[in-house]
Amino acid sequence: MFEKKNRFPTLLLLVVLLLATEGWGAALSLSAPLAMGTAVWLQVVDVPPGARLTGTLNGVAFPFTTGHRALLSLDMEAKPGTALLRVAVEPPQGKPEILTQDCLVTQRVYQEEPITLAKEKVDLAPEVLTRAAQETAAIAATYQRRGGRVGYADGFQQPVQGRFSGVFGSRRILNGQPRKPHNGVDIAAPQGTPVVAMASGTVALVGRDYFFTGNTLALDHGDGIISLYAHLESVAVQPGEWVTGGTVIGTVGMTGRATGPHLHWGVLVRNDRVDPVLLPGIRAEGP
Numbered sequence: 001m002f003e004k005k006n007r008f009p010t011l012l013l014l015v016v017l018l019l020a021t022e023g024w025g026a027a028l029s030l031s032a033p034l035a036m037g038t039a040v041w042l043q044v045v046d047v048p049p050g051a052r053l054t055g056t057l058n059g060v061a062f063p064f065t066t067g068h069r070a071l072l073s074l075d076m077e078a079k080p081g082t083a084l085l086r087v088a089v090e091p092p093q094g095k096p097e098i099l100t101q102d103c104l105v106t107q108r109v110y111q112e113e114p115i116t117l118a119k120e121k122v123d124l125a126p127e128v129l130t131r132a133a134q135e136t137a138a139i140a141a142t143y144q145r146r147g148g149r150v151g152y153a154d155g156f157q158q159p160v161q162g163r164f165s166g167v168f169g170s171r172r173i174l175n176g177q178p179r180k181p182h183n184g185v186d187i188a189a190p191q192g193t194p195v196v197a198m199a200s201g202t203v204a205l206v207g208r209d210y211f212f213t214g215n216t217l218a219l220d221h222g223d224g225i226i227s228l229y230a231h232l233e234s235v236a237v238q239p240g241e242w243v244t245g246g247t248v249i250g251t252v253g254m255t256g257r258a259t260g261p262h263l264h265w266g267v268l269v270r271n272d273r274v275d276p277v278l279l280p281g282i283r284a285e286g287p
């Protein structure tokens with residue numbers, strides 16, 4: 001009897017020693033496979049209390065948000081191959097634990113989309129080109145924002161419901177001239193349909209009547225996550241304003257270079273162009 005009673009503490013000591021040498025058993029879990037032009041949640045599970053997390057994807061550091069999660073992304077034109085995910089879990093005491101995962105990134109094939117527009121809308125006059133370049137630069141500047149208040153941790157929602165009239169990544173051929181790939185999705189909806197914020201964020205840009213994108217809105221969701229809403233009929237928010245996810249920020253229109261009322265919705269994650277429809281939590285149907 002006496003001997004049997006003593007066995008349990010010995011076993012416990014053995015387990016503690018094993019944990020101390022083998023780490024705490026934290027593990028990496030992705031919400032979906034990491035693919036070209038996608039953003040997925042990384043969840044680190046079984047993190048010891050008080051541990052500090054740091055991570056890199058292909059050697060580039062990414063930030064963690066609440067719940068031991070991070071939004072990982074690959075640009076639409078990222079190289080296929082193996083993406084190396086590395087996370088360091090540093091408990092307040094004891095050895096840091098290094099977790100790694102090789103993510104196989106396959107080539108994604110994007111479709112070609114021939115578009116025909118009136119000649120004057122494609123072959124632009126020099127003054128129009130200058131103006132459009134300034135507007136494009138203003139939009140691009142919002143993509144460089146970092147350190148904004150974090151609003152994406154609660155997840156994402158589609159800003160407007162409707163038919164997908166333009167898919168992500170399609171290579172556009174405008175009147176026979178190849179153009180940049182489509183870095184967002186187009187959702188057709190009646191003029192005046194309310195558009196909501198895909199997540200909480202700070203209004204980074206309100207562009208009025210831009211040549212290409214018409215009335216244009218950019219939201220900064222923190223950690224370099226930016227969403228873009230274009231061709232709006234009206235804008236309901238001011239630059240610098242904080243909006244919560246799901247709040248009406250404007251209405252669907254066809255301002256700028258648009259052939260019908262629709263929302264162009266784009267998402268960047270630290271400059272990676274990702275498919276908004278494939279964001280975690282957005283319905284899987286779509287393009």
Ligand SMILES: [Zn+2]
Pocket residue numbers: 166182184185186263264265
């Ligand atoms: Zn578009």
